[in-house]
Amino acid sequence: xxxxxxxxxxxxxxxxxxxxxxxxxxxxxxxxxxxxxxxxxxxxxxxxxxxxxxxxxxxxxxxxxxxxxxxxxxxxxxxxxxxxxxxxxxxxxxxxxxxxxxxxxxxxxxxxxxxxxxxxxxxxxxxxxxxxxxxxxxxxxxxxxx
Amino acid sequence: xxxxxxxxxxxxxxxxxxxxxxxxxxxxxxxxxxxxxxxxxxxxxxxxxxxxxxxxxxxxxxxxxxxxxxxxxxxxxxxxxxxxxxxxxxxxxxxxxxxxxxxxxxxxxxxxxxxxxxxxxxxxxxxxxxxxxxxxxxxxxxxxxx
Numbered sequence: 001x002x003x004x005x006x007x008x009x010x011x012x013x014x015x016x017x018x019x020x021x022x023x024x025x026x027x028x029x030x031x032x033x034x035x036x037x038x039x040x041x042x043x044x045x046x047x048x049x050x051x052x053x054x055x056x057x058x059x060x061x062x063x064x065x066x067x068x069x070x071x072x073x074x075x076x077x078x079x080x081x082x083x084x085x086x087x088x089x090x091x092x093x094x095x096x097x098x099x100x101x102x103x104x105x106x107x108x109x110x111x112x113x114x115x116x117x118x119x120x121x122x123x124x125x126x127x128x129x130x131x132x133x134x135x136x137x138x139x140x141x142x143x144x145x146x
Numbered sequence: 147x148x149x150x151x152x153x154x155x156x157x158x159x160x161x162x163x164x165x166x167x168x169x170x171x172x173x174x175x176x177x178x179x180x181x182x183x184x185x186x187x188x189x190x191x192x193x194x195x196x197x198x199x200x201x202x203x204x205x206x207x208x209x210x211x212x213x214x215x216x217x218x219x220x221x222x223x224x225x226x227x228x229x230x231x232x233x234x235x236x237x238x239x240x241x242x243x244x245x246x247x248x249x250x251x252x253x254x255x256x257x258x259x260x261x262x263x264x265x266x267x268x269x270x271x272x273x274x275x276x277x278x279x280x281x282x283x284x285x286x287x288x289x290x291x292x
Contacts, residue, residue, distance in 0.1 A: 049214065049215060051236065052203055052206055052239065053207075060196075064195055065195065070195055084235055085259075085263050086233075087235070089230055093191075113263060117231050
């Protein structure tokens with residue numbers, strides 16, 4: 001079922017929409033191992049009053065619990081926005097097999113810091129459903145300004 | 147009571163010792179606001195099967211809960227080992243006022259990645275009780291090899 005990048009990113013987008021509806025910066029994430037979706041999460045920094053409660057951090061914790069181990073070598077993480085340095089650092093420790101993100105983050109994305117944050121074995125794809133991912137973020141910040 | 151760097155780092159070392167005794171990589175951390183210790187934690191990655199369960203991550207979450215807000219501008223985080231990129235990224239989001247660490251980590255320390263990980267307002271001091279912090283780590287890895 002979760003066999004294409006588009007299908008999986010749509011699931012991440014559903015999570016981002018939940019965040020939007022809760023007045024959180026709308027970033028959503030899922031982790032897929034094989035064809036199995038093992039974790040889904042959205043940004044909860046406001047709700048939890050916790051600056052570390054990014055979608056990716058929660059999904060990594062959930063997926064390693066589900067996997068019963070600290071590593072996610074066979075898994076792909078889908079996230080609607082390019083991960084920040086914190087989340088890329090977490091993906092390094094988890095040794096995620098593959099990272100797929102939608103919109104780029106030219107301000108705080110991990111690629112602005114350097115290319116040494118992710119594990120050397122991690123492959124990266126970007127721009128999947130980029131427009132939809134970015135549109136939701138723009139709508140959120142527009143709403144905030146109004 | 148928690149007015150000097152040495153006193154606070156001794157508390158972080160106590161946490162590192164707890165980690166050591168639990169067969170975790172011995173890194174300990176405390177967060178101090180004013181003269182009040184608001185969070186203490188040690189590495190729990192093995193116990194929790196969670197690669198994100200570094201001492202600093204847990205202490206940041208606990209301190210923001212205690213503070214009732216996402217930011218730790220008036221706080222100092224003491225940690226026995228130089229934070230990794232993930233933890234430095236978390237300290238950026240928390241806008242920690244000051245970071246003090248003991249031993250440097252030439253392999254995965256945030257300073258090996260670049261100087262843009264921490265918030266520009268965060269001040270840094272290093273080498274506090276460095277020998278004791280490093281000795282505990284060396285003893286752990288020696289024990290693991292035997």
